[in-house]
Amino acid sequence: MTHLKTDPALAFCAIDFGTSNSVITVPSPTQPGVMQLVPLEQGLPTMPTAAFYLAEGPDLQNFPRMYGRAAVAAYVEGMEGRLLRSMKSVLGSSLMDQPTDIGAGRQVRFAEVIGTYLLHLKSAAEKQAGQPLRRVVMGRPVYFVDGDPVRDAQAEASLAEAAEAVGFEEIHFQFEPLAAAFHYEAQIDAERLVLVADIGGGTSDFSVVRVGPKQRQRLDRRDDVLANHGVHIAGTDFDRRIELASILRELGFGAMGPSIHGKPPREVPSRVYFDLATWHLINPLYRASHIHEVRTMKGDYANPKHHSRLLKVLTDQLGHDLIGRAERAKIEVAAGGNTQIDLGLVERGLTMELDGHHALDALRTDIDRITHAALETVAMAHLQPSQIDAIYFTGGSTGLKPLTEALAARFTAAQPVHGERLASVATGLGLFAQRLFGG
Secondary structure, three states: OOOOOOOHHHOEEEEEEOOOEEEEEEEOOOOOOOEEEOOOEOOEOOEEOEEEEEOOOOOHHHOOEEEHHHHHHHHHOOOOEEEEEOHHHHOOOHHHHOEEEEEOOEEEEHHHHHHHHHHHHHHHHHHHHOOOOOEEEEEEOOOOOOOOHHHHHHHHHHHHHHHHHOOOOEEEEEEHHHHHHHHHHOOOOOOEEEEEEEEOOOOEEEEEEEEOOOHHHOOOOHHHEEEEEEEOOOHHHHHHHHHHHOHHHHHOOOOEOOOOOOOOOOEOOOHHHHHHOOHHHOHHHHOHHHHHHHHOOHHHOOOHHHHHHHHHHHHOOOHHHHHHHHHHHHHHOOOOOEEEEEOOOOOOOOEEEEEHHHHHHHHHHHHHHHHHHHHHHHHHOOOOHHHOOEEEEEOHHHHOHHHHHHHHHHOOOOEEEEOOOOOHHHHHHHHHHHHHHOO
16 A cells, blocks of 8 residues: 555545446545545556456466456457456346356356455555545446336445445445536536436436535435436447448448349348447357358358458457457547548558548437437426536547537537546546545
8 A cells, every 4th residue: 555644534435336437536635625536557547347257377266357458458369268347237136146157167146246346446546545445435327227116226235235345334325427417516606407418338328417506515416316318329339330331341341242143142241240340249250160151151252352351350350459440430530530540450551541421420320319318318307408508428428529519409508518528427426425524
């Protein structure tokens, strides 16, 4: 631990245990009333909510594992073991206490996976704070489980049990969309109705919340969440659309095969491309049996280069790299303009250009569905779009300008407010923890 003078009054933290990424904050030892982000991995305050259990090497009886980016890298590199992601989604389900296989004849319960991940976060926070941390505020969605209050309560109880098991003695929860808006709330002098748009990697979640000077004095804020809704469309879907519309065209996606016996040509089989653009379905494509099947498809291609490029990607295990290139291209054209995608790893000298208009066309359907979900959320609060005072944008995918512009266009009376894309929830939880514990 860092050699700092311990202060029991500062022995608390706030944790955003996210579906895709997690963040933790602790009180600053030098700035009273200020919470600071904890470096979790590679000096960064965000860490993927992921654990990789090794199934090869020494000491397997002690369940060696890696977390965050290191866990994802181990999986992508094909190490023997089991990658566990989106573990938050298991809360409130019967899977929590069921064992899952992690290789080498071993099993672990999901409750233990969540517990050890929280312990990893807590240890990093204690190193930063220089003392043990006994009190915590944890974020929670408005509903862990939609339409089932009993399972929703079970989910919160399970997360509290996991936090208690790693040494937290006082545990409080706060709604994530409210936490995201706390920084905005601290700057206003009158009550506002805010649409919180939390658009991350897997879901686009919307909440209508009431904030203001009077509200921020209260610790119980349940009545200030007026509506909550979302769709399972977000950043990973955008990357998939971009890859299918650009990179995978160079590998034959959407291409026509040869004319056989005078019959009209047919489109080449497409399933392999959809799997290649879906993160968790890529590794199975590298199996020898599947590569053999793709080799036998050569006659389905009118352009032999398409087939050879596809085989190159599978045999050299380049699938996750291509998704990464699609994501970077999406970011580069997010504000308009063009970008060159280098595909030299597939074929020497191969490049392709992606322009903003092409990217927007690929994403238009997803953007329309997300904006529709936002409108539905406001309607669920029995409000009109014109009654929303501000849209608070948070989550990694709110960096996509066409998306935020489309949402802003549906709420013309609302002030667009951009929070920290990856840390606004954790920062808000920290503000709440300071009010709760800081005196």
